[in-house]
Each structure stands twice: as C-alpha cells, then as structure tokens.
Amino acid sequence: MILIYRDNNANAIFVEDNNGAQFLNNLQAIQDNPTDSTLSIKNISRDIDIMTDIDYTEFEDDNGTAWGSDGQTTTNNLNAIFQTTGGGGGNVPVITSPLTINLTTGNTINYELIATDGVGYEWDLSNVLGITTVDGNNRKIIGGSALSAGTYNIPVKAINYNGEDSETIVLTVSSPQFANTKSIQFNNNDYLGANAALLDSVLGRSGNGSGSSDAWTISFWFKAGTSVNNNQTIFYFGSNNVTNGNHIKITYQGGVSNGRNINFKYGSNVNYLNLITPLSSVPQNSWCHVMITYDGGTTGSSNVSINDYYSRFKIFIDGSQKTTSNFNLNYGNTTSLSGQNLRVGRYNSVHYMLNSCKIDELALFDSDQSSNISDIYNSGVPFDLSTLTTEPKHWWRMGDGDTFPTISDKVASLDFTMVNMTVADFVSDVP
Numbered sequence: 001m002i003l004i005y006r007d008n009n010a011n012a013i014f015v016e017d018n019n020g021a022q023f024l025n026n027l028q029a030i031q032d033n034p035t036d037s038t039l040s041i042k043n044i045s046r047d048i049d050i051m052t053d054i055d056y057t058e059f060e061d062d063n064g065t066a067w068g069s070d071g072q073t074t075t076n077n078l079n080a081i082f083q084t085t086g087g088g089g090g091n092v093p094v095i096t097s098p099l100t101i102n103l104t105t106g107n108t109i110n111y112e113l114i115a116t117d118g119v120g121y122e123w124d125l126s127n128v129l130g131i132t133t134v135d136g137n138n139r140k141i142i143g144g145s146a147l148s149a150g151t152y153n154i155p156v157k158a159i160n161y162n163g164e165d166s167e168t169i170v171l172t173v174s175s176p177q178f179a180n181t182k183s184i185q186f187n188n189n190d191y192l193g194a195n196a197a198l199l200d201s202v203l204g205r206s207g208n209g210s211g212s213s214d215a216w217t218i219s220f221w222f223k224a225g226t227s228v229n230n231n232q233t234i235f236y237f238g239s240n241n242v243t244n245g246n247h248i249k250i251t252y253q254g255g256v257s258n259g260r261n262i263n264f265k266y267g268s269n270v271n272y273l274n275l276i277t278p279l280s281s282v283p284q285n286s287w288c289h290v291m292i293t294y295d296g297g298t299t300g301s302s303n304v305s306i307n308d309y310y311s312r313f314k315i316f317i318d319g320s321q322k323t324t325s326n327f328n329l330n331y332g333n334t335t336s337l338s339g340q341n342l343r344v345g346r347y348n349s350v351h352y353m354l355n356s357c358k359i360d361e362l363a364l365f366d367s368d369q370s371s372n373i374s375d376i377y378n379s380g381v382p383f384d385l386s387t388l389t390t391e392p393k394h395w396w397r398m399g400d401g402d403t404f405p406t407i408s409d410k411v412a413s414l415d416f417t418m419v420n421m422t423v424a425d426f427v428s429d430v431p
Contacts, residue, residue: 002051003060004060004081026043027041027078029041029042029079032053032071056070056073091116092162093115094117094158097111100171101171103147103174105176112140113156119159120158123155125141128171129144131147178384180382181430182360182398183427183431184360185358185427186345187352190425191344191419194415194417195414196342198414199237199339202364203238203248205296211296212296213296216293216364216366217364218248218250218293219361219369220234220361220362222252224282231347232253235344235362236342236346238338239337243269245335247268253276258279261277261279262281262322263275264292266313267332269329275313277317287431288317290316291377292315296368298312299312300331310328319380359398360398363385366393367390372390375388386411396408
C-alpha cells in the first residue's frame with residue numbers, strides 16, 4: 001500500500017511507499033487512461049514521475065481509507081489535496097514554530113520545525129553534538145543528551161519556490177535541579193582509587209608549608225558502620241611509602257569506649273601531627289558532615305612551636321569546630337607532599353572501612369575554607385557546591401550521576417574507580 005495524506009503542520013504531502021517516506025510538494029496525479037484503473041504521480045517542479053502505473057487500490061490515507069473507488073475519483077481526490085500545499089499561492093514561507101528550545105542536561109530534544117507555505121527545510125546542526133534530523137522527516141530533530149549546559153544557536157530555513165525564511169533557534173541547556181539520592185557503601189576490601197598526581201596542586205606542597213598557597217580543605221558526609229575497629233580509613237592521599245613519606249590520612253575510630261571519632265594524621269609514620277576529635281563526636285546510625293582544613297603554614301621541626309603546627313589544622317563536625325586531642329612524633333613533618341596514592345576507604349594496603357560505612361558528597365578545595373563552614377555545612381542539607389562563591393576544585397557526588405564502576409568528578413576530570421565493589425554499593429541512604 002502507498003500512504004498519502006496532507007500534513008497540515010508541514011504544509012506538505014506525506015508519501016510513504018516501499019522506497020521509504022518523504023514530504024513533497026507541487027505534485028499532480030494523472031490517470032494513465034480514462035478507462036484504466038492505474039495512475040501516476042508527477043513531481044511538477046522537477047518534471048519527473050515519482051510513481052507510474054499504480055492501481056488506484058494501492059492508495060490510502062493516514063486512516064487507512066482508500067482515496068477513491070476507481071481510477072478517476074482517486075486521481076481527483078489526490079489532486080484536491082495536492083493543490084493546497086506548498087507555495088502555490090506565491091507566498092514566501094514563514095516559520096511559525098517556537099524559536100527557543102529548553103533542555104536539561106542528559107535529556108533529549110523532540111522538536112518539529114513548522115512553517116506556513118514551507119516546502120523544504122534546512123538545519124545547521126554543526127555545533128550541537130548528537131542532534132540529528134529524523135529519517136524521512138527533516139522537519140524534526142532529536143538527540144542532544146551529550147550536550148553540556150550552555151546556549152547553542154541553530155540556524156534554520158524554510159524554503160519554497162518563491163523564497164525562504166531564515167531564523168535562528170536558541171537552544172538553552174540547563175543543569176538539572178540538585179537532588180541527592182545516592183551514596184557509596186563500603187565493606188571490607190572495598191575502596192575507591194584515582195590518579196593521585198592530579199591532586200598535587202590542591203593537596204600537595206613543595207616544602208614545610210609556604211602559607212595560603214599550600215592551604216586546602218577536605219569536605220564530606222560520613223555515616224559510620226557497625227564495626228568498632230579503630231583503623232577504618234576514610235581518605236588517604238600522598239606517598240606510597242607511609243613509613244617515611246608525607247601523606248594525609250583521615251580515619252574513623254569505631255571503638256565504643258575510646259572511639260566513634262575522627263582521627264587525622266599529617267606526615268609520615270615517623271614524623272607526624274595527629275589530631276583526634278572528642279569521644280563520640282561521630283554519631284551512631286546517622287549521617288554527619290566532616291570538614292578538615294589546613295591553612296598552609298609550617299607543620300614541624302621545633303618542640304617550642306608544636307602548638308603552632310597543630311593550629312594549622314581545624315576539624316569541623318556538623319558545622320562546629322572540634323577541640324582535638326593532639327599528638328606528634330618528632331615534632332611534626334617538614335617535608336614536601338605529592339601524590340602517589342589517592343584512595344577512599346583504604347590506607348596503603350590495609351585499614352579499610354568496614355560494615356557498611358557510607359560516604360557522600362566528597363569535595364576538595366585548594367584553600368582554607370574555615371570561614372565558610374556555615375555555607376558548606378548548610379545547616380545539615382547537602383546542596384549544589386558549584387553555587388558557592390569559592391567552588392571546590394574537585395567534587396564527587398558518590399552515586400548521583402555516576403555509572404558503575406566510575407565515580408565521576410563533577411567539576412574537573414579526576415574520576416575514581418570502584419575496586420572490589422558492585423553496582424549494589426550505590427545505595428539510597430543519604431544525608
């Protein structure tokens with residue numbers, strides 16, 4: 001069967017046969033012989049027959065109804081719709097469909113270009129990744145899920161035999177409204193790993209602390225598991241040689257009588273500063289926000305300056321700075337720090353997080369954000385950190401927008417890989 005009908009939006013004739021579908025104008029139906037049951041369809045503007053010697057019973061409309069009961073009535077009925085399309089009235093086409101499209105990142109477009117007296121349609125899609133016209137109907141475009149947030153201009157034309165209408169469609173792609181629906185769950189031997197060298201400019205330093213240029217902030221949401229182990233590594237960055245090399249280690253101490261707190265160590269295992277939050281400062285069975293800051297100053301070499309070294313660091317839990325118990329070995333650490341290991345949930349080769357500990361919204365800043373703790377904690381409500389006056393240099397949503405086994409960096413290109421984990425470790429338990 002041959003499907004023929006007038007598309008009012010396109011102001012054109014839709015024709016579909018064994019060769020495919022297309023929109024056409026300036027057509028004429030011609031009965032091959034007054035007594036014959038066959039007819040031909042001619043494209044007048046190109047002076048060619050697009051169909052010849054087709055029996056009238058082969059033609060039907062979009063409702064499946066025959067166009068006539070014989071060759072003559074079929075010819076007349078087809079010509080009646082052919083004469084009401086295109087630019088036959090001498091009018092230049094006018095685009096009437098909206099010239100703006102709004103799209104949210106990750107979603108797709110389904111847009112149709114409509115023009116009065118339009119015959120042909122042209123798009124310049126060269127600057128819009130993944131958008132294409134629909135096969136058989138070049139008035140429609142689809143795709144665009146790979147486009148980043150921003151504004152894109154799409155030149156378009158509607159054309160007929162009397163002229164054209166040229167317009168620009170403005171496509172606005174917006175980021176989705178913030179929603180926190182996922183976190184990452186850790187059990188024994190689970191961890192995240194990434195390219196530590198990419199953090200040298202954020203968490204690294206070249207010597208014994210040169211000031212604000214070496215400052216940093218680590219922010220995350222944490223929910224403790226049920227294990228009472230006191231060596232559960234939340235975050236580790238720095239030297240692979242933990243005995244002699246400088247590194248950052250943030251640990252959850254889960255012990256009931258002497259734990260449920262955060263243990264922060266800066267340095268090596270033989271030269272370090274150690275700050276520990278008060279007993280039970282990490283709640284049981286609920287989320288808390290943890291933020292640790294470093295002002296970039298010196299961190300070791302002299303007994304008389306040890307309190308200055310401790311003061312370089314602050315630990316906040318749920319928006320409040322905690323008074324810490326402080327310890328050191330060899331009066332702190334004076335060495336440089338660079339990235340050989342970057343892990344969430346594991347220290348070098350041991351000390352994993354246990355029994356369903358959870359991490360959410362991990363962010364790193366290359367500055368001391370102590371003065372902005374109230375904004376970052378946000379009264380206990382996770383939010384879009386990119387809206388802060390000082391945005392993080394790296395931010396991992398920990399499940400939202402991620403595809404196993406990759407935890408994507410939302411503001412840069414430092415992605416984590418999930419190790420010894422499964423897609424089931426994306427959980428809906430969130431702060």
